[in-house]
Amino acid sequence: ETGVTQTPRHLVMGMTNKKSLKCEQHLGHNAMYWYKQSAKKPLELMFVYNFKEQTENNSVPSRFSPECPNSSHLFLHLHTLQPEDSALYLCASSQGDGVDTQYFGPGTRLTVL
Amino acid sequence: AQSVAQPEDQVNVAEGNPLTVKCTYSVSGNPYLFWYVQYPNRGLQFLLKYITGDNLVKGSYGFEAEFNKSQTSFHLKKPSALVSDSALYFCAVPPNTGNQFYFGTGTSLTVIP
Numbered sequence: 001e002t003g004v005t006q007t008p009r010h011l012v013m014g015m016t017n018k019k020s021l022k023c024e025q026h027l028g029h030n031a032m033y034w035y036k037q038s039a040k041k042p043l044e045l046m047f048v049y050n051f052k053e054q055t056e057n058n059s060v061p062s063r064f065s066p067e068c069p070n071s072s073h074l075f076l077h078l079h080t081l082q083p084e085d086s087a088l089y090l091c092a093s094s095q096g097d098g099v100d101t102q103y104f105g106p107g108t109r110l111t112v113l
Numbered sequence: 114a115q116s117v118a119q120p121e122d123q124v125n126v127a128e129g130n131p132l133t134v135k136c137t138y139s140v141s142g143n144p145y146l147f148w149y150v151q152y153p154n155r156g157l158q159f160l161l162k163y164i165t166g167d168n169l170v171k172g173s174y175g176f177e178a179e180f181n182k183s184q185t186s187f188h189l190k191k192p193s194a195l196v197s198d199s200a201l202y203f204c205a206v207p208p209n210t211g212n213q214f215y216f217g218t219g220t221s222l223t224v225i226p
Contacts, residue, residue, distance in 0.1 A: 043203070098210070107156045
């Protein structure tokens, strides 16, 4: 295990539902990340938080809303998603930003019906 | 701009044979290079990284990678492949500034018994 946990591991939701993904890191890191991994596409960085402050938002639609209450927890709130949002959502953490090694959680497999 | 390229989508190798997964890079400044592995239904797992120094970097599970500045390559290698090495492999390069790690498109390795 990498020290980064994600719940739930699988999620099926309708387009009108509201759900949240949770990530927790037990590594004492200061930076946390959300990535989207779709089949046949490169890994897409969505959001970055460094010391609880959002430092990057890669033009992600507003139907994805991140929340970072402290350096150990990261949430991704989902509402009115589209079927094309179905993907594996990965959380990662690192000691700092930039060149520090990122450690990934197991991911949440999201299916939007 | 930082980027990496993985020229092979798929690599097949017989168990016990040496394996190579290729990666080339394009960076400004000193190159920091990473390899990650992703097993089915799991997140990315850090294998090894090159920061500076010895061109041959040793990592987890018997993997190593050779940094070649003249060929701008950072190929992942293992002397004797195991069936359990079958997975998706990503090379990556961190940013000069900010948090945007640049991942390759991944190479699917299949080790045939």
